[in-house]
Amino acid sequence: MKLHDTGVYLVNGVPQTSAPAGVTEADAKKGTIAYGILKAHNTGDSMQDLRMKFDSMTSHDITYVGIIQTARASGMTEFPLPYVMTNCHNSLCAVGGTINEDDHQFALSAAHKYGGIYVPPNMAVIHSYNREMMSGCGRMILGSDSHTRYGALGTMAVGEGGGELAKQLVGRTYDMSYPGVVAIYLTGKPAPGVGPHDVALALVAATYANGYVKNKVMEFVGPGVANLSADYRNGIDVMTTETTCWSSIWQTDDTTKKYFVQHGRPEAYKELKPADVAYYDGCIELDLSTVECMIALPMHPSYAYPIRELKANAKEILQAAQDQANRQLGGKVEMDLVGKICDDGRIYVDQGVVAGCSGGTYENICAVADIIKGKSCGNGEFKFSVYPDSMPTYLELVKNGAVADIVAAGGIFRECFCGPCFGAGDTPANGEFSIRHTTRNFPNREGSKPGEGQISAVALMDARSIAATAANGGYLTAASELTDVEYTVPDYHFEQGVYDKRVYNGWGHPEPDYALKFGPNIKDWPEQPALTDDLLVKIVSYITDPVTTTDELIPSGETSSFRSNPLRLAEFTLSRKDPAYVPNAKAVKALDEQRKAGKLPAEVARVYDDLKKLGYAPDAANTNIGSAIFANKPGDGSAREQAASCQRVLGGAANFACEYATKRYRSNCINWGMLPFLVENPGALDNGDYVYLPGVRKALLEAADELDAVAVKPDGGLVKFTVKLGAMTDAERQILADGCLINYYKNN
Template sequence: MIKLHDEGAYLLNGNEIYIDNKESNEKLKAKLGNRFFNKEDAKKNTIAYSILKNHNKSDNDEDLNIKFDAMASHDITFVGIVQTARASGLTKFPIPYVLTNCHNSLCAVGGTINEDDHLFGLSAAKKYGGIYVPPHLAVIHQYMREMMAGCGKMILGSDSHTRYGALGTMAIGEGGGELVKQLLSKTYDISYPEVVGVYLTGKPQKGIGPQDVALSIIGQVFKSGFVKNKVMEFVGPGVGNLSVEYRNGIDVMTTETTCLSSIWRTDSKVEDYLELHGRKDAYKELNPGEIAYYDKMICVDLSEVKSMIAMPFHPSNVYTIDELNANLYDILDKVEKDAQGRISNKSIKISLKDKVRNNRLYVEQGCIAGCAGGNYENICEASNILQGNSIGNDEFTLSIYPSSQPVYYDLVKNGVAAELMPTGAILKTAFCGPCFGGGDTPANNSLSIRHTTRNFPNREGSKPNDGQLSYVALMDARSIAATAVNKGFITAATDLDTNFNIPKYYFNKTIYDNRVYDGFNKAKKDENLRFGPNIKDWPTMEELSDNLVLKVSSLIKDPVTTTDELIPSGDTSSYRSNPLKLSEFTLSRKDPEYVGRAKQIQKSEKDRISGKSPFDANNDLEKVFNTVKKDFDSVDFKNTAIGSVIYAIKPGDGSAREQAASCQKVLGGYANIAKEYATKRYRSNLINWGLVPFVIKDEPKFECNDYIFIPNIREAISEHPSEIDAYIVRDKLENFKLKVDKLTDTELKIILSGCLINYNRNNK
């Protein structure tokens, strides 16, 4: 079904693969009549290379300075981005910037504050020249597909699932700091990424949907980091066998592989899609050159993909549904043991085996929603399966969220919605809630199956530290519908004999014309921003001191720490516009004592900055400084900042949300220490908030509440040494080594300045 080639490969004429080894290379030369080919030249024949080259503003192809064609944010992120840019000297949006409202759409949560954020976004669109999409009109990525993506473009978004590769757009999800740089006409700076070919052949079986294909790939590549921070380029004859919506459904899930971005070859189907949405001029045929070289290759035979399920608590925890049903108790036992280790509240006992009824796995809820599940074709084929059936009147429920109002409109107009309603399925408006923990939270100890993007702990809205826990498994809309037909018992869509019939889709742009505010290139500088009581400015942040004394305020030894664990989603989302309130939730579901530890050591730093003794707030600090001064007599609290540090083995998997880093900074954090960072975007978030992204090779010898001293930190990271000396402060200093991986000149200056806001202010 899926085969990985780590050694790289040549692709000839878009259809023939030659794995990069001596025997295969000889065959390629013979095929070419011994024509000369060069690997470095062949690397330049990928689609990714041509798009990156066209957007690169640097003078070389290795260190890229990218400027994007457009950007997108939603109502959890755009307030903080505008506030950061405003504090940095923003005057207008220099490129189209779409502000959507699809996350904090439930305006009863938190009183007025969500709607306050929405109206702040509208006022910002007016003042700075943005595009504002009101609540319930479209989820962020569906709007960008329908109205903004185009062949050869690059789009930056403050949501990790910013992926429009199937439409010929290289899209990247990053933290808000990277969007702020674009708003200030600066660049996105990265080393040229490796490009991994995804070679598709065959055609999916009837009943197999895009989520099945995506989960199959994620299950193969995630744990090994096969595509981490790389570009996935989809090529091969199998691409032509997929509709554009099917491609979109696979593409949006590439985020869960931890790749940097994605791009697909384009064809007449993409041209038809763009023409349907009134943007035929956005089409351009994209194909790799005659001989293209890929650093790695993934071969996928679409005809062999089965109906899949990703069990709690990660999209990579995949099984075929047939495999699950055949080995039910063994798999559930393994999942329970793995999941138990992810929950910090050990008093909760995870029990999925109690979901087994008559040797079949029963679920209480199904959801088809968002940028992954809510597209037109998914809902139509789910309707085909459900037609004439009932989901029953027991515990099982089914919610369906069309991804945009135009999609919903056509489902109503052509009768698909009318076919769904009698089955017991409930149709709702465009909303991302089921994906991030803001809607359709199941009952305690319930299992939900969802065609959404993630199934991390808490993504369904439960609160394990309060004794509330439910579970999410990811499935394709078709198998969710098949499960609904069987009243909640897990069923593969391929087990049912369904005649699929998708009515032709007609896009109604008038829906957007009548409600979307398009102010690009029409900034009204005299317009006042509309604030609410929960919208707060960022607190003052200090530049990096000469030396650091850091208290280890959390030490996490899980193999991977997600951004949801660093700063929870769901109910906390209402406070994303209030840095101080939001910071109170930092690590609340992983290490509830962290906030108290961080705030206690922050008291000493605040005293130090104000000229007072830092020792009053933390008596043990005086002993720490006395021990340090035995070996570093020039050190005192005037030239040494005091703060907190988090250690985690591999932090940052998942969301692009910058608050995973900014909340640590607001609480007085100065650094992270990790074996590696799960994603580039989390590391970038740390840097943009002035947190030093340390890497450690060996197992840490420090414990939680230990103090670490790092001398001459400004000088050390400025000189880019291979290693940096650090010391655990006990009765004497115990030396160990830290490292900071390559920083761009701008990234270094941001860290030295204390954060991106300070850097921008200093460089107006």
């Protein structure tokens, strides 16, 4: 794999570093596939400052209630574009009893009232339904899930927080600067046994840490594309999220056309390819024939190695991975990976899972069946489960015998469910090692609770190597080691009647008088204060990890059932990372309640006295008091807005960071009125410090490059420093000034 240090021109399909005679870089940038799609969806006057509207949207049952509640409060009367609501995350029995199904009933009633599309529980995972029924060449889809990626089907898809979807529902636009575009130039053909997850993990390993594609579009081109099936492309594409790119797009061809014909939508196809000359801001050249069977060790998809290399150096590599994981766990509990090495040198795993939008596709499961047919996964500790991505996929796997082959070998065949990807299904036992063809293996995402002494380990692998390991009784095995497998890939026949008989499609037919169904756990968003002239915040959590994921900010798993209840969910904020956060944030919120009641708390009065030493004269009536956190690089991972809203409903007013891991997390902070400060000297701050920001509202609205700040230490010491807010649109600045997106729509 080669990552170019400079921009690259694709000239008649071949990459070169210099421009052809008479061609300018500016003109050649218009030759990418991405440029044409973005231009077609931009409603603004400039291609540098995009103002986009999407063709359709999608959410699952962790996010759609909050989005609809935001849009309702902002004046929405009907869905102005097709909005697909799937039920693939909270489809198990709720922790709190009936509340998951209450959310599903709310969504069905909203589909009736506002004209939406409702996909019942266990019918399809979110991204599979959108691939099958909503994608189309040249379209754009916005989803409230970070893995909203349909680029392999010619559809530029974006995963964002709920606020961005609410904007579309009230007729506003998705605003951003024109992104960089990086070519992923594919050549060659994958070797037998090498699956899409292997290619994806190799790409993530090459791009995540160095930020090569961060917030950019990954555009897949080159002769190697033709050597990949549609399912294979989809499997690579969905994992582009883990590179931190903004979106993805692929050149389309007869394989893409066949997919749409197969799914009864031939009109959705058109050829997409770069112009004869196209300029890319970077280029990754990847020979698919060189990719090996991979494994991504805990606790990130980028910690990837060839399985061959891991097996040859098991003690060294697992020790390093174990040490790294335990540093991330912060001493709360110890992960043991080295202990999985057997006396004979083999590596034993306790569980294998193939699931969701990345693993549960038709061809992946057919390959699993080909490998495990006639074999046994053993009757020891090893466990093996397979989850299909949609009921049409499930039906075809039943018809062609794949389900029978997997079950006959001792595997468990389950429903269409995303649970194993976020800690709500097939949670391993304490100390177990699980291999999974799912999208993520972040800390605790499989369901561990380190604060309670529970930890298991998850590695990511392709379905083929997981099946090979299952056939070997749980001993780690790469699919490329097998010499007796014939990969059959039976023809796929899509049965749309499965959806026609169960999916409610109310698009274009809203029923305004239809009553929304509210369960007792569904609550409105609490009101949030506007930003005052000055601001005083207290740092209540100081996180020094290199990266803080959204799963650490608000855990997944059992908390999902409470995501329709903002205040109840907020009780889990940072619970697995910093259990002191919630009580400390509540204590600061209580200080502001006292201030608003006209009684300045003694603790705050002392801070004001200290600030007077520098000549400041804080005005309590015009100075909100809020909580804040510092983290080096927060926001890697999920698009869920609750990573920001939970802080906000507890009185959070700002975050301080060296950088923000993803655009979507920073957008969530902005949409919830959380000032996303950037700080160059994190040593100026510490946990327990108060930070005073004089004139913050004026500086924000006037787009000042820097803002003054003063850290007031617990001992009365004072440290002056500066912060930045980074690039923002005028609307984003006004959202922050108004206090949140809902307030912005009420005021504007």
